[in-house]
Amino acid sequence: xxxxxxxQHISRxxxxxxxxxxxxxxxxxGMVEQQLQNAMRALENGDSELALAVLETEKEVDAMEREIDxxxxxxxxxxxxxxxxxxxxxAVSRSIRDLERIGDEAQRIAKMAIGxxxxxxxxxxxxxARHIANGVRDSLRGCLDAFTRFDAQAARQTMGKDKQIxxxxxxAVRELITYMMEDPRSISRVMNVLWTLRALERIGDHAKNICEHVIFLVEGKDIxxxxxxx
Amino acid sequence: xxxxxxxQHISRxxxxxxxxxxxxxxxxxGMVEQQLQNAMRALENGDSELALAVLETEKEVDAMEREIDxxxxxxxxxxxxxxxxxxxxxAVSRSIRDLERIGDEAQRIAKMAIGxxxxxxxxxxxxxARHIANGVRDSLRGCLDAFTRFDAQAARQTMGKDKQIxxxxxxAVRELITYMMEDPRSISRVMNVLWTLRALERIGDHAKNICEHVIFLVEGKDIxxxxxxx
Numbered sequence: 538x539x540x541x542x543x544x545q546h547i548s549r550x551x552x553x554x555x556x557x558x559x560x561x562x563x564x565x566x567g568m569v570e571q572q573l574q575n576a577m578r579a580l581e582n583g584d585s586e587l588a589l590a591v592l593e594t595e596k597e598v599d600a601m602e603r604e605i606d607x608x609x610x611x612x613x614x615x616x617x618x619x620x621x622x623x624x625x626x627x628a629v630s631r632s633i634r635d636l637e638r639i640g641d642e643a644q645r646i647a648k649m650a651i652g653x654x655x656x657x658x659x660x661x662x663x664x665x666a667r668h669i670a671n672g673v674r675d676s677l678r679g680c681l682d683a684f685t686r687f688d689a690q691a692a693r694q695t696m697g698k699d700k701q702i703x704x705x706x707x708x709a710v711r712e713l714i715t716y717m718m719e720d721p722r723s724i725s726r727v728m729n730v731l732w733t734l735r736a737l738e739r740i741g742d743h744a745k746n747i748c749e750h751v752i753f754l755v756e757g758k759d760i761x762x763x764x765x766x767x
Numbered sequence: 768x769x770x771x772x773x774x775q776h777i778s779r780x781x782x783x784x785x786x787x788x789x790x791x792x793x794x795x796x797g798m799v800e801q802q803l804q805n806a807m808r809a810l811e812n813g814d815s816e817l818a819l820a821v822l823e824t825e826k827e828v829d830a831m832e833r834e835i836d837x838x839x840x841x842x843x844x845x846x847x848x849x850x851x852x853x854x855x856x857x858a859v860s861r862s863i864r865d866l867e868r869i870g871d872e873a874q875r876i877a878k879m880a881i882g883x884x885x886x887x888x889x890x891x892x893x894x895x896a897r898h899i900a901n902g903v904r905d906s907l908r909g910c911l912d913a914f915t916r917f918d919a920q921a922a923r924q925t926m927g928k929d930k931q932i933x934x935x936x937x938x939a940v941r942e943l944i945t946y947m948m949e950d951p952r953s954i955s956r957v958m959n960v961l962w963t964l965r966a967l968e969r970i971g972d973h974a975k976n977i978c979e980h981v982i983f984l985v986e987g988k989d990i991x992x993x994x995x996x997x
Contacts, residue, residue: 617847714958
């Protein structure tokens with residue numbers, strides 16, 4: 538093999554490595570999206586079986602994170618990528634960490650769903666939880682779409698929506714605290730709903746982080762701790 | 768400059784890059800340790816001024832994270848490190864993210880401290896909070912020490928302590944919920960203490976993550992999602 542052909546071969550191989558990292562990251566994203574959706578459905582329908590199914594997917598998600606992370610390290614060490622390629626690998630390595638945390642929070646929601654289905658009673662706070670969950674689900678979809686298309690603008694748009702989620706979260710927390718004061722017997726139940734809201738808010742934060750990784754990937758600057766349009 | 772001298776020069780330069788990354792990471796660790804300590808002191812003494820001082824250090828910590836992170840990317844791109852050196856840089860890049868989150872949680876505690884000092888009243892749950900904060904502070908110290916000495920065994924020992932923190936956290940939450948039920952007028956106050964406990968628990972999680980990064984750095988395998996002695 539002459540030098541040029543070898544270079545092309547290496548480059549093709551490298552591109553296929555990168556493409557593979559991307560595909561796997563999106564597959565992992567799809568898994569945690571499904572976890573979130575099932576955890577919320579389990580909560581709303583008092584479906585402990587579905588909640589248990591969410592808990593069982595944890596190992597798969599964790600294994601996937603480890604696998605992608607090892608692939609990232611291997612690609613950096615073998616191919617010694619520079620500039621955009623390196624940023625792409627670092628963005629993957631960061632994003633899968635956020636995806637794994639989203640999976641963890643979905644697990645927490647599934648556990649609350651089991652607790653709440655055992656306690657029974659009126660689904661106070663569920664409307665708010667569903668509303669926030671819808672916003673969070675859109676954010677997660679948005680960040681994965683932005684990642685798929687390496688689209689910094691779409692990432693910024695998605696990040697902008699996080700503020701609304703935060704506002705909704707705060708208002709729901711205030712409402713539930715008032716409710717506990719009015720009906721102290723409900724405290725234990727409402728606390729479970731509060732932890733659920735908290736988990737949803739965290740998922741929104743992680744989706745926002747992934748948007749930041751996409752912008753870092755595309756534009757090469759680190760935009761954490763600045764405003765979305767900064 | 769002949770080839771050998773040039774190589775030595777580059778290698779010295781590279782070592783000094785790595786040493787600098789390590790020193791900066793430990794400096795950042797020291798800053799968030801201080802944030803946590805001040806936030807807890809502000810909470811216990813109802814010292815809003817100290818709490819405000821904690822909030823003001825946020826920008827410094829964030830700037831430090833960005834700076835170290837950029838240095839990591841630059842070193843990878845310029846020096847194309849392999850094996851241990853690459854793992855060291857990746858471990859730094861991961862650890863500073865956890866340190867930054869610890870800073871965020873310390874901020875949350877500082878905000879609760881301000882809220883609680885305005886409300887006044889009996890410091891219910893403070894004993895538990897202080898107890899958990901001591902455990903978390905030890906964990907944070909432990910993970911930074913393990914990082915300083917690249918000591919995987921010390922990292923494992925520190926990780927083992929996280930279980931106790933989790934148990935203490937759970938027991939304190941149960942106690943505070945019981946207390947809210949007994950005295951509904953206290954709900955709003957106790958919720959602030961609960962959020963504080965939650966923040967402390969998260970800090971413990973991040974300290975555990977840093978232990979994992981140290982083990983990854985030293986032993987080259989990814990031990991996330993396995994038991995500390997696995």
